[in-house]
Amino acid sequence: MTTEIRTSGTSVRAQMREALRTGGQGLGRLAQAVLGALPGFVLPVGAAIFSGVVTSRFLEYYYAAPLVALALAAVVGAAVAALCVRRTADRTRRFLQRWYGIRLPAVYDPLPKLESDERGHWWTGYSYHRSGTVARYAQLVHWGLRDRTTRAELLWLVVNPVLVLALGGAVGLLLVLGTAFALSGPVPANAFGPVSPRLTSMALSLLVGIGMVLAGILLAPYAVRGYAEVARRVLDQDGRATHAQLTKRVAELTETRADAVGSQAAELRRIERDLHDGAQARLVAIGMTLGTIEHLMETDQDAARELLSEARQSSARALQELRDLVRGIHPPVLAERGLGDAVRALALDSALPTEVFVSLPDRLPAPVEAAAYFSISELLANAAKHSAAERVWVDILYRAGSLRITVTDDGVGVADPSRGTGLRGIERRLGTFDGVLAIDSTSGGPTTITLELPCELSSPRTSTSSAKA
Secondary structure (H helix, E strand, O other): OOOOOOOOHHHHHHHHHHHHHHHHHHHHHHHHHHHHHHHHHHHHHHHHHHHHHHHHHHOOOOOOHHHHHHHHHHHHHHHHHHHHHHHHHHHHHHHHHHHHOOOOOOOOOOOOOOEEOOOOOEEOOOOEEOOHHHHHHHHHHHHHHHOHHHHHHHHHHHHHHHHHHHHHHHHHHHHHHHHHHHHOOOOOOOEOEOOOOOOOHHHHHHHHHHHHHHHHHHHHHHHHHHHHHHHHHHHOOOOHHHHHHHHHHHHHHHHHHHHHHHHHHHHHHHHHHHHHHHHHHHHHHHHHHHHHHHHHOOOOHHHHHHHHHHHHHHHHHHHHHHHHHHHHHOOHHHHHHOHHHHHHHHHHOOOOOEEEEEEEOOOOOHHHHHHHHHHHHHHHHHHHHHOOOOOEEEEEEEEOOEEEEEEEEOOOOOOOHHHOOOHHHHHHHHHOOOOEEEEEEOOOOOEEEEEEEEOOOOOOOOEEEEEEO
8 A cells, every 4th residue: 555645624624514413403492492492582572462462452441551450560561471481491411411411400499388276377487378279379479589599590581581582682683684695696786895896796695695694503512512501501600410410420420430440350351361372372383393403402403403493483473463562552553653644544444545644743642642543443344344434534632722633434324322333342441531422413414523632742842644545
């Protein structure tokens, strides 16, 4: 195989596809947030307006009709809003858990029981009332105003529509104006100053419109993140979710540590088995052969020479087995040349043509290099065995304190960790370093698998290169 320099166009295209995919996902999530906020705003306001209009029509000849209609509208609107408070908050909690894995537990204070005294009065826990119905509603209102979670949900009912109007309005305005601008046709030639004679006003309008639409798509994920952050701050004022996330993180670390210990023990057993069945057996055979040679040196020198030749071949095979074993534990090229050259060597031995693009500042920590190397090795093996691909691209980049590896193939797609293709093992390997595995694989391909490993570097020098194997 030959090695040649290539441009980073594939990496740029992959990054553009990833940005557009993330933008489309952000648009979908933003639309869900807008639709989720509508009932909590439209229903109370609509009920208040409807009740106010109907009351004012019935009492239009009375002097106090506007005041009565306004008061009734406020009561009806507040009642409908009270019905929407918990549903709106629960809907937002489901969004955050599905989108980002943020779990916001809803923990409410216990509601005191109503008690009746000998006079027939009802004690709510806060005050006495003669009517049980009045006592029940008074208790509910008082409890709702004192409970921290309910107060947070009431605040979110007000903040939610304002927030989605601000964030969704900005993104929607870019999309609508961009689409209208792109479809508006010719514009005055001097609208944007001097224009090249070859560039018509229609083309300029189309380009500006497409640019606005792309800006709206790329802005959508940031709007969703802002929405999620504000929702978390409003609905989790006492930090219960933070505590829950810490508990979950401790459980994840315990699991990954157990996986790491189990994998290490399994690897030690494999090394022991390979040494026992391979190199050790050959060395024992060589020792027995040398003992036989020692007895044949004076009686049968021809047989001794044949045994010496066999012993030399056995020693060469034992040495090769030891080298293969060492390479499986930690490849020498990885220890001596670093991750970039080790992956290039891996690509040369790959069953598929593999292009490698590397942009790394100096050397990475040895454990991170080993985890990344063996993960890439597993992904290349999966591509050769399961994807029916014709070519593989590997991009290795270090940005903002994180190692980002993208492995893309043009195979049939549908990579699934549950199918036993080694992806679960890669997840466990990355989990030891707080790494993340992301899979983008649809039926018919292509398949893009992204690995991210947080790590720190000691040198600012940057080495960028590309190769094709």
